Amino acid sequence: MRQAGIYSGVVSGGRSGPHLLPLARIKKIMKKSGDDVKMVSGEAPIVFSKACELFIEELTQRSWTVAMQRKKKTLHKEDVASAVLATDILDFLVNLVSDSNNPLDLAPVERETLVS
Amino acid sequence: MERGVGFHRYRRHAKSSSASTMVLPNDSNNNTTCNGDQQAPPPPPPPPCMVREQDQYMPIANVIRIMRRILPSHAKISDDAKETIQECVSEYISFITGEANERCQREQRKTVTAEDVLWAMGKLGFDDYIEPLTVYLNRYREAENERNTSHGDQLLFLKRGMEINHHGPIGMPPPYGSGYPMGHFSGMLDAAAAMGGGGYYRDLAGSGASSTAQNALASFDPFVQFK
Numbered sequence: 001m002r003q004a005g006i007y008s009g010v011v012s013g014g015r016s017g018p019h020l021l022p023l024a025r026i027k028k029i030m031k032k033s034g035d036d037v038k039m040v041s042g043e044a045p046i047v048f049s050k051a052c053e054l055f056i057e058e059l060t061q062r063s064w065t066v067a068m069q070r071k072k073k074t075l076h077k078e079d080v081a082s083a084v085l086a087t088d089i090l091d092f093l094v095n096l097v098s099d100s101n102n103p104l105d106l107a108p109v110e111r112e113t114l115v116s
Numbered sequence: 117m118e119r120g121v122g123f124h125r126y127r128r129h130a131k132s133s134s135a136s137t138m139v140l141p142n143d144s145n146n147n148t149t150c151n152g153d154q155q156a157p158p159p160p161p162p163p164p165c166m167v168r169e170q171d172q173y174m175p176i177a178n179v180i181r182i183m184r185r186i187l188p189s190h191a192k193i194s195d196d197a198k199e200t201i202q203e204c205v206s207e208y209i210s211f212i213t214g215e216a217n218e219r220c221q222r223e224q225r226k227t228v229t230a231e232d233v234l235w236a237m238g239k240l241g242f243d244d245y246i247e248p249l250t251v252y253l254n255r256y257r258e259a260e261n262e263r264n265t266s267h268g269d270q271l272l273f274l275k276r277g278m279e280i281n282h283h284g285p286i287g288m289p290p291p292y293g294s295g296y297p298m299g300h301f302s303g304m305l306d307a308a309a310a311m312g313g314g315g316y317y318r319d320l321a322g323s324g325a326s327s328t329a330q331n332a333l334a335s336f337d338p339f340v341q342f343k
Contacts, residue, residue, distance in 0.1 A: 020182065029172060033214050037217045055204075077196040
């Protein structure tokens with residue numbers, strides 16, 4: 001006999017709803033990632049819906065750590081930028097977080113580490 | 117406020133033939149050089165008037181909700197941080213999908229699958245995600261299998277019966293008796309009902325359900341709680 005809670009991980013997952021992020025939107029973004037992305041399986045957006053949650057959580061955690069080191073209570077874009085610069089696997093975001101207003105530069109946090 | 121546009125996204129706009137990528141604020145039908153025209157020579161950098169298209173990002177409310185799970189309650193989030201993370205998510209999806217798609221092409225497959233996505237995440241350094249995602253995917257697949265088999269329908273229906281029913285006997289097999297831990301299950305069922313539990317009842321009514329289920333149907337109204 002099957003156990004109770006078959007739906008638990010998927011439906012509520014201990015959280016608010018089946019999927020926190022809209023699958024159709026994910027699929028749209030996947031298809032736009034290249035001209036040659038033709039077909040996407042039904043499950044791929046579902047994996048991404050959870051992966052994006054994990055990604056947002058990780059990025060937020062790292063950014064907040066930077067903000068705390070700077071003794072701030074508000075998370076700003078430069079905290080996110082510093083977190084991106086400090087994390088190897090987030091290299092693909094480097095161009096995104098730097099723009100003409102904030103030329104690519106080591107964050108003060110990292111500079112302190114280098115000096116000491 | 118002028119906002120930086122992701123390098124990768126700019127390139128995708130240049131290649132994309134979708135009409136929705138670039139919009140000028142006052143004239144949405146305007147076919148100027150702002151349009152991503154595949155035949156045109158490489159377009160100039162996007163003009164400052166370009167409106168931020170929301171359909172290429174995850175909804176910001178959802179992004180914020182997830183961020184708030186991590187942040188302490190007193191923390192504030194600036195608007196530019198919210199938008200930056202929103203853009204990063206889309207970039208993440210594109211990044212992983214690009215790698216997954218390359219693998220599909222190398223192996224001459226047309227469809228990007230969940231396995232391709234997981235593989236790409238491992239290759240690009242997101243190994244920590246693979247295990248929780250695999251668990252999530254397997255639970256999803258289990259749930260889909262339950263939904264798609266008539267046995268699953270009956271099982272779900274019988275469990276609902278236990279949940280709602282105090283009207284009378286259902287004739288359930290002993291394992292579903294009082295010793296069965298149902299406390300935490302109620303939340304799940306409510307969510308499942310919201311998701312589309314009504315569909316199960318339609319199927320069950322139409323299909324050749326077992327006599328147990330049919331007798332149960334006759335004895336009480338499963339929708340009483342949900343009306």
